[in-house]
Structures are given as structure tokens and as C-alpha cells.
Amino acid sequence: MKTYQVGLIGAGFMAKAHSIAYDGMPMFFWPAPGMAVKKTIADLTEECAKDAAQRLGFQQGTANWRDIVDDPEIDIVDICTPNNAHCEIAVAAAEAGKHILCEKPIARTLEEAEKMRDAVKKAGVINMLAFNYRRTPAVQLAKKLIDEGAIGAILDFRGTYLQDWSADPDSPLSWRFQKKVCGSGALGDIGTHVVDMARFLIGDFAEVNAHVATYINERPLQTGSADSLGNVKGGGGPKGNVDVDDQCCFMINFKNGAFGTIEATRNAWGRNNFITLEIHGTEGSIYFNYERRDELQVCFASDAGDRRGFRTIYTGPAHPYGEGLWPIPALGIGYTETKIVECYDFIKAIAENKQPSPNFEDGYQIERISDAVLRSGVSRAWEKV
């Protein structure tokens, strides 16, 4: 079994998610396609990096991410930084011949995305974006059912990603609210997950027509460099401007003729990680809500009329990735499990030398969609992707 040395850059909560996935993957999927060895982790300071190495089980820490890219023993560069560092690191890693797993969204801008896509293409390295939600078994089951034709031709799609952790104006101005770091706001941070799933399940986008808005225009400045997610509150100090969207909604014409809408907002009190998909086809419907992620709801038109209704299917061994996960349904799919599946597909792609999905090309296509959404938010008209 082949072994791959991993260098991970950025030590926030995503680093945790990726680290447990490297450890857990062979435990779940055995024989594993390969074994990942957590060699080096990079963070902003030596101290942070050393602490992260101990905490996350890496052999060493460094304050210089180029140590990772330059290390000839490293096979995989795993990018868990804020968006503004994706491009530079990914291009360097590609040039160094490393396989790359990069957190989403791919980059701040379409230009950056293009550069990254071109770099991995030129280098011929395996590349993947960490849109993990599409790897929830229930979403994979949706894909399987659609591909089988179980709900017929797709008529329409409706996706949402609603959150409230920053609905409070006193939630601090983390990097997620600063355009120079993140590129866009709710759109890039959460909306792109739904775009990824829409592309995965329905297909390519032809054009979009968007509403893009910012309701909370300033927030308390954040102290410290760590990402202020969750129930963190800003203090009474000075405030800074939010220059990205916190709400966006757009209509979609898919290339195959289906129609759709996607809404992403950070102002939806009571919604936490409310990623929903509703798909209507000529022969049935599918509904998914990540907050109840063990379940997929499916209605088959072919069921007899007196006993037709959405079936609440709990994913388990009979469903995609089920053999590797838990032996009965509803033992529990958590965030960890989605990341283990992601890791499995990434290592398998390397082992088999086949690009996984979503890769940087997909990320670039998603960025084109984001770009069209932002353009449409300004032009107030349908914009081609």
C-alpha cells in the first residue's frame, strides 16, 4: 500500500477536519487506496505551528508554508487557509509537482481561479476542492437516483444555504467579511456549496439572474488572527466595513433546460447549517436538508396513488459509501464522516491517477458562476455564465 506524505497549510477548524479524515480514512475504507502520513503543518507563527502539529498529529510545524512546497518528500499539499492564500500556494504547489486538496471556494476571483486551474493542468497533478457537502451519503444517493432516472427528467431545482451565526451585528469582522481576503461573502463561503451540488446533480449553468445584498454593513473589528466563527461576539471597540454580500439569491437556467434558484444568507435566525435541496422531476421529487443529513426524502410518482408520499430514507450500508461508514443507518453521519469520504476519494484519485470531482476545473466553473452572479447583482439582468 502506497504512502503519501501530507503537508497541510492553515491550522483553523478546517485543519482539524482534514486531519481527522487522514487518520480515519483507512479505518473506514479498507483496504485503503493509500495511506496518508501527516508530515508538516504550517501556520502563521512557529508557536502556533508547533502547537497545531502536536494537536493534530503532524510530525512537525513550520511558520513558512514554502517549507512544505519545497519539501521533496511531500506528496500532497492541503490548503486550509483563508481564500486569499489559495492561489499563491496552489500555483507554487502545482509547480512543485504536488497533488493538491484545497478548501473552497477555489479563490477570491475568477482570475485567480483561472491561474490555479491552469497551473494544475500544466503540472498534471491531482487536484480537488473540498466541497464536502456533496459527499454526504444522502446527497450521493440523490445523485444515484437521478442518474438512474428514478425521478425522470429534472424540471426544477431549489437550493438554500441559510445560517445565523453572524446574524447578530455584534458578530466580529472576521476575514469572511473582508473582500480582500475572501473575495465574496455568503455567495463564496456558503452559496458555492449549493452551486457545487447543483452542478453535480443537475448540470451546467447557462445563465443567472441575481439579487445580492449586504444588510449588516459594519461589524466590530476582530482581535487576533483566528477566524471568528460561531457564537463569538465582538467587543465595544471600533468597527470596520463589511464589503461583501451577506445575502444572495439567484435564478438559474441550466443548460439542459431545467430551472433553478439558489439562496444563501447569513441572516436567517434559527437556521444553522440549513443546506436544502428540492428537486422536481417528471417522475418524482427529492428533498434534502443537511441539518438532518442522515435522511433523504424521495417521492416516486410511480408509487400507487393511495400510498404515494415522500419516503424518508436513512442512509446506511445500502447507500453510496455505506460499506465504509457505519453498519446500520442513523448511527450517525457527522461533519467528520463527510470529510473522511472526501479524503478517501482524494487519495483514491491519486492512487488511480484520475482527477476527482470537484477539481480545480470545477472550481473554476463555479467561480465563473459566482462571477456571473455578482455581475447580475449589479446589472440586474440575466448574465451568461
Next chain:
Amino acid sequence: MKTYQVGLIGAGFMAKAHSIAYDGMPMFFWPAPGMAVKKTIADLTEECAKDAAQRLGFQQGTANWRDIVDDPEIDIVDICTPNNAHCEIAVAAAEAGKHILCEKPIARTLEEAEKMRDAVKKAGVINMLAFNYRRTPAVQLAKKLIDEGAIGAILDFRGTYLQDWSADPDSPLSWRFQKKVCGSGALGDIGTHVVDMARFLIGDFAEVNAHVATYINERPLQTGSADSLGNVKGGGGPKGNVDVDDQCCFMINFKNGAFGTIEATRNAWGRNNFITLEIHGTEGSIYFNYERRDELQVCFASDAGDRRGFRTIYTGPAHPYGEGLWPIPALGIGYTETKIVECYDFIKAIAENKQPSPNFEDGYQIERISDAVLRSGVSRAWEKV
């Protein structure tokens, strides 16, 4: 207590709903604002009308609706016909000085709606449109909470009305699929209910940006004149063209700055009468689903962070109209109860000589919105209402 003589025109399922409401209203709301007497019902033939009179408890039937309008004893004209007859009847009734309850949508076209609005205005008669869903106690509770500021300033609104009774292409071509009778399809038939609730809860619409589509372009011709709703199937005979929308979706800019979307479709397998409202405000959120209409879900931002979440409130005596309905929550709000509340407000409006809401002016405003939606469906651009 004053007594009002009712003449009802059209003997389909709406006539049933209105008839039981006239009988049940004083049983629920006592002392009643007035007593309705079911005097005359009109249907297409003498035989049908006589049968309807017996079935629905009217004193007499007639095949000529003008008998009702011309009857000086009649106080109220209740219009339960397909949309194509609304205008002629309503104008005649208004000219005859009758109070009018009219089924929704107000008419086939903006021109008809305008005529009707002008006629009742000129005649000074009480007029109301039967958008009953806004009278569900849970929707009324939503209104009360919003008006109290319980969820703060409204940021966005998302409404749906999804059905599947005609998702089968073999469902017959009833009048609801023929433009000359209905004016528009899913938009007018079901979408306007959501538009009415959006206006009620959020406020006036400034502009809309719409997608309007027809997926099932022909259906078996219907035999007989009755409305083919529900699980009726067409036979193997000839088919006719559907010339109205069966799906529409539009973005909304409200005049007060809130953003919204509304989607109405008849192609959503597994959704029956899936009227949902999701409203996000600066201080909380509201969710309603008519399929579970005894409940309103409300999240208050002011709840402590460790015990915040959507509250599932079952409406009962403590809520709007609760004193008149059932003595404890969840005994059951059905379609009948929504219509009894509607009847109560209508008779009260007559007794108090105050226009109820939604009245023909509201219906006209809704028709303006529908008109803008249809225009936008063609222009593919934002259209002012």
C-alpha cells in the same frame, strides 16, 4: 341581529366550502355580526342548480345567475364560478348594490380586475376576495408577531405553493389550463395566494423578475363541465393545448426594501398543498407550512443563545380567532375552519360597513403583480408593478 340573504353562483367545491361557512360561522363566532341565509344558488342547468340547492341547503336553485343579481331581497352575491365569469357577475352585482364575496383570483386580466374594482368602488358595496389561506390562524399569528416587531425589520421573504395533482400529463384539461377561462395558470390559481400573503405580511411589491414556464403542453380533453381536480385521470381521447403556465418563480423587491421570492408549481410530486412562508427579520424568523397548518414556527433572536431555536407553536385559543375556533390547540384547523373565519370577517365587514381585506382593490393590486410577472416572464427583466 341582522340577517343577510345570500345568492351564490357556481356550485363546485368552492360552493361547498362557502356554504358550510355560512352555516358554521355563528356556531363559532357568537354573538355573530349577522346571520347569513342561504337563499338562492345558481348553476349551469336547472337540474344541477336544484341538486346543489338541496345538497348545500339553499332555498332554491336557478340556471340563471341574473335571477340572483336581480332579486331585491338578496344582500350578498357570492361568486364561486371559474375566473371567466367573475367580472361580468361582479359588475352586475355591484350595480345592483349587492355586497360581494368573490373567489380568487379576482379575474383573468388586469382590465377585468380594474373594471371590478371600479364597479364596487362606485357602488359603495362591501367586497372581498376569498384568499382564505391568509386567514389560517397561524398566518394571522405571523402577522401579529411581525406587527409587534417580534422579529424586527423584515429582511427577506420566501413563499412557495407547490402541488402535484396535475403533475401527471394524463390529468385532464380542466378550465384551470385554458387561458380564456382562467387567465393564467399556476400563477393565478395558486401563486396569487402567496402574493396575497406576501402583501399581507411584508407589504407592497415594487418590482418583480420572473421565470414562467409550461412543462406539460397538452392534456386529455375533459368530458363534462365540472372542474377536474384531484386524482381525476383523462381518458384516451383527443388532447388539447395548455396555454397557461404550470410553473412560475419570481424575485421581488418590496417597497419597504425587503427582498423576496415566490414559487408556484403544479409539477412538484409529493407536494400537495405545500404553501410555505419563510421570513427572516433582524430579530427573528418565521416559518409556516400549510400542510401542517396548525403550527407556526418562530425563532426569536432574543432567546438566550443556548436555548434558541424555532418554536413550534400550535395555534389555539390564545391566538388570532382562537376564541371562536376550538378550545384547545391542535383539535384541528381544516379547510372548513379557514372558510368560517373568512365568512366571519366578511359578514362583520358588512355589519360594520367597513371594507375587509383583501378586497377588490387588493385583488386589483395582486392582478397588477401577476401582470408584471407575466410581462417579466417574456421580457426576462425586472418589471415594475
Next chain:
Amino acid sequence: MKTYQVGLIGAGFMAKAHSIAYDGMPMFFWPAPGMAVKKTIADLTEECAKDAAQRLGFQQGTANWRDIVDDPEIDIVDICTPNNAHCEIAVAAAEAGKHILCEKPIARTLEEAEKMRDAVKKAGVINMLAFNYRRTPAVQLAKKLIDEGAIGAILDFRGTYLQDWSADPDSPLSWRFQKKVCGSGALGDIGTHVVDMARFLIGDFAEVNAHVATYINERPLQTGSADSLGNVKGGGGPKGNVDVDDQCCFMINFKNGAFGTIEATRNAWGRNNFITLEIHGTEGSIYFNYERRDELQVCFASDAGDRRGFRTIYTGPAHPYGEGLWPIPALGIGYTETKIVECYDFIKAIAENKQPSPNFEDGYQIERISDAVLRSGVSRAWEKV
């Protein structure tokens, strides 16, 4: 079409429910099996009775219920009084040859129930108990599926009836808390509904093993004779003893070998009319919750393993009584609709001269079960029914 003159005794909220059902029944089920004419209503005083007559649409009111029993024109005696009056009225009505619809539970004691059962048997009159919840279309669908063998042999049954309207110790001491009026508490008032559905769906009870308890032992005395249901609060005046159960729970061995439990409580904050049924069979499962009464959830073991799960079926035209109710699912089953179905079956039974179910014999059997439950509550042992 035959006409039946109705005399109704007791003018509380049940009188409202029955009155609207008499009016609405032919509107829903046409041709009706017969027409009910609301002739006389009896209440405690002349004034109350006259008021009730006007409110509920009876021709006349009386303060003497014997006027009804003695009226040779009356065909039907409808008993909507508290439990303590059931026996005397029913026996007198039976002796006068009247058909009888009686609210549940049949009586305060087994002895009374036996007298009533014997009286109607001797008189040969049609008799029915108003256990309306079993007539919810979704419960009828459960029955149909079980009878078809769709879920195989029944293994176990779990029923609940949880409420909270009197969970507050300040809720007044209405007749429902006084043994001399009601016979038993949560058991008779709400538990018997579940017993009725258990007998209907699963079969006869062989023995029970019960826990019976009273948590709130005194309540403010009620002022006035009306039933204090709902969100009524007692004042600061004197209190009286509660001498009936407010919580009971029992295990059941059915005669056919199935096992079950039933729990009824009035102390379940947040549960309003939480009547649930969960049934496991060798080939599937059924779940029902009256708070979401338009739905039945059914799981079929025979569904393929990768798409098996509870189906949420919304009842409509394709389901029991659906032809008479509303034309599409989820328009709304409310309390009114359950009572209309009940009325239909009662009038049909009279017209066809066939005893309906549940009749007084059923009520007597249910009372035997209640009696065994109360005995077991004392003996702390299995008690034969």
C-alpha cells in the same frame, strides 16, 4: 331522501361540533344517506337553550331534556352532556325508541355502560359513540392497510394522547376533574380515544397492566357551569380536590397476541392534542400523529432496501372518505371534517338500519378496559379485561 329530526342535549363545544356536522354532512357526502333537521336543543336554562338554538341553528331550545325524549317527532337524540348525564338520558331515549349518538366515554362506570348497552339492545335503536378520531382519514387508511395485510401480522402497538391545557395547577376544577361527574380523568377523557383506535386497528384486549396517577391534587374551584377547557385560568379563590387521574399508562396483551402500550396524560407541556399511534408489523410499520392529521406515515418492508423508509402520505380523494371530503390532499382535515365523517356514518347506519362502530357495545367493551386499567392501577398487577 329521508329526513331525521334531531334533538341535541348539552350546548358546550361538542354541540358546536355536532351541529356543524349535521349541516355539513350532505354538502360533503352527496347523495346523503338522509337529511338531519336540527329541531330542539336542550341546555341547563331556558335562556342558555334559546341562545344555543339561535347560535347552532336549532328550531327551538328547552331547559328540559325530557322534552326531546318525549317528542314523538324526534328521531335522533344526540347526547353532548358531561359524562354523568349520559346514562339517564340514553336509557330514556332508548326506551322512547330514539336513535342515539352519544359523546365519549360512554359513561362514568361499567355499570352505567352496561345499562346503556342493554337499553339500546332491547330497544333495537341505532346507537353510536362519538370517538371521532378514529374517523380521521389517515386513521382509516391505517385500518385499510392493516386489513389488506400491507404491514403483515401486527407485533406491537404504541398509542399516546398527551395534552397540556391543564398542566398548569391554576387551570380550574372543571367537571373533567371530578369523579362524580366524569368517572375517570385522563383515562376516560382522552385515553379511551386511543383504546378505541387500538381496538379498531389491532383488536380486542385480553389484559392490561397499569400505572395510574394524579400529580395535581387540587385546583381552583370553577365559577359557572360551563366547561373550563383551554387556556382558562382559575382565580385566587378556594380550591377543590381532584379525585381522578391526570396521567395513566398501561401495557396491553391483545387477544391476537400483539403487545401494546397506551399512555394518556394532561401534564405534557408542549403537547396539545398529541394522539399518536405507532404500529409495527412483520411487513411494515405505521405512524400517525393527530397534530399532523392530514398525514399517515407508512413503511413497507417490501420496498427495496436502498429506498425504504417511512412514506408521508397526505390523505385525499384516493383515501377513505376522500370522495366526500376535499378534492386534493392537504386542503385540510380539521376537527369539523372528522365530525362530518362521523355524522355521515351515523345517518347512514340509521338509513341502512345497521349498527355503526363504535356503538354502545363497543363503548361497554372500552369501559371494561378502563375498569381493568383502574383495577390494575390499584392492584399493580395484570388484570383481565
Next chain:
Amino acid sequence: MKTYQVGLIGAGFMAKAHSIAYDGMPMFFWPAPGMAVKKTIADLTEECAKDAAQRLGFQQGTANWRDIVDDPEIDIVDICTPNNAHCEIAVAAAEAGKHILCEKPIARTLEEAEKMRDAVKKAGVINMLAFNYRRTPAVQLAKKLIDEGAIGAILDFRGTYLQDWSADPDSPLSWRFQKKVCGSGALGDIGTHVVDMARFLIGDFAEVNAHVATYINERPLQTGSADSLGNVKGGGGPKGNVDVDDQCCFMINFKNGAFGTIEATRNAWGRNNFITLEIHGTEGSIYFNYERRDELQVCFASDAGDRRGFRTIYTGPAHPYGEGLWPIPALGIGYTETKIVECYDFIKAIAENKQPSPNFEDGYQIERISDAVLRSGVSRAWEKV
């Protein structure tokens, strides 16, 4: 930071769950109370053990579990075997002075449980049972709310654990259906989880009154030694007898006066890991369903009557263990996360030299309850614990 060497015995799905927890714990809870080093894993054969070591990241494998107990470097013995091996291993480990984490239920019989309890007591080692479900953050939140008095005095408790993975009679005769290996069936395997949570949330049991049954009396013999869980089907070969319960239900009188019921069954089609808790107190109610484990539903009587209802609280950073888990609610609590919390509390207990809960004393008390349940199943009477 102290390091603990772990020896794990048994390499089935529980070994996977424990292994990922050892790795993930410091990633989630940092600074960790100590670091676990996965030294040795024992399985039935050398080959299996070596494979497990590689798969689960242990330094070595052995076919002889005594190698672990005898290894002076080992600090922790982690028992993931079927129930029949618990006692022998645990006693040996205790005698060798090892800290012990043991899968549930503690043993096959009360006698074994007593021996194990005595052994750890005598040895003074830290000991814990792996009843992980009580460590779901939502269950911990329930505990916190109860302890704060947020729902007042507890009146009653209703717990279920319903599954269907072996509802098919063709599901093979794994060790879970053989008394000599497992001790009891649904009771020990799943019911004890609910017993553990009932003791945790409500308190000690005084007496129980039980129904215990076996519906599927024989199953196909299993080939191979691995545990046949999930959607495994037996072949057409010979069958063997099931000599344990597959369904049990019991009433409980708690020592503090609360009443309860617990039901565990493996025959509930459509229920997968349906662990539910419903608790009614004088000031509120709590509902939990593990199939939707990110949520706790809580109703507070003190909420205003017109806005009272179950709150659906998604657990996150504001809730127990939230600081260590994911930064926002509904990112996802899976089985892994419950095991990481368990591991954290176990290692912390060792580091602090304080017995965790549930420990072997708790396991012994649970076994006493199981014993009383089985006795009551035979005696058909209340049995003291």
C-alpha cells in the same frame, strides 16, 4: 502532557469507533487531558490482528489478548469484544492495574457484572462503560436543563430504542442473538443505552414491570466469526435458535417518584437507530430523537401562552462539549463525534484520577435493572431492582 499506551481487544466496528476517537480527541479538545498512543490491538487470529493494526493505526497486533494485559507498558485496556469476553478480560486487566474502557452492556449476567465491579474497585483503576449516546451534546444539554430546574420536577419519562436491521427473519444469527454470548437481546444490546440515559437524566430505578418477547425464533446460521450487522442476509443453509428477546417494554417507578417506560425492539420497520427520550416536568418538556441528534426539543411552561411551543435547539458551541466540537451548530454530530467526547471524558478521568460516569458501578446497577426486567418478564409482576 501525559501519554497513555492503549491496548484494544476486539477488532469489529467498535474498534473502529474507538480508534478514530483516540486520534481525534486531542484535535477536538485541546489542550488534551492526555495523549493516547494506540499500541496493541488483539483479534482472533494473527492475520486479523495484523490487518486491524494497519487499518486502525496500532503499532502491533496480537492474537492473544493476554499480551495486552501482561504488557507493563500498557496503561489502558479497551474492551470491544462481544459480551461474553468482557468479564474475563476486565478482571484480568484490573488485576494488572490497567485502566479500562469497556463496551456496553457490562456483561452477560449480574454475576459477571458484580465480579467486574468488584475487580476494578479493588484495583482502584479508572473504569468506564461505552454508553456513548448519553454523550450526544443534545442529551448533555437535556441533563443541564434538568439540573438547572428548567423543566421543573420530573413527572415522567418515555424512552425508546427501535431498530429494524434484524426485522427480517433472514438476517443471520450473529452473536447478538445467542444468549451464551450476549446475555440478553434487545434489552442488553440497545435497551441498556436507554436505561443508562434514564438513570443519567432522571435517577435510580426502584422497580420495573416488563413485557419481554421473541418474535423471530430462528435465523440462518452465520458463516464466519464477524458480527453480522446491518443489511447482511443469511443464506439458505441451516438455521439456529434465537434464545434472547428481540422486543422488550417495561414500566418504571423511579426512586424519586417519577414514572417511566422504556421500549426496545429490533422489529420496527423504518426505525433505524430510533433512540427517543420524552420527559415531562412540572415546568416544561424535553424531546430527543437520536436519528436527528443535532437537535434537542424543549418546551418551557414559562414562555408566554401565545408563543409557547417546543423549541428545536441545534447544539453547537453554546452547549455542552461545544467548545471542542464544531464552530457552528449543525455542521454535524455523527457517531464519531459521540465517541470522541467519550474518549475525552475517559482520558480526563485518568488524568484527574476521578471515576467517570458511567463506570462499572453504573454498569452493575444497569445490569441489576436488566436482571429485574428479565425476572419481571417471567413473573409478570413488578420486580424490585
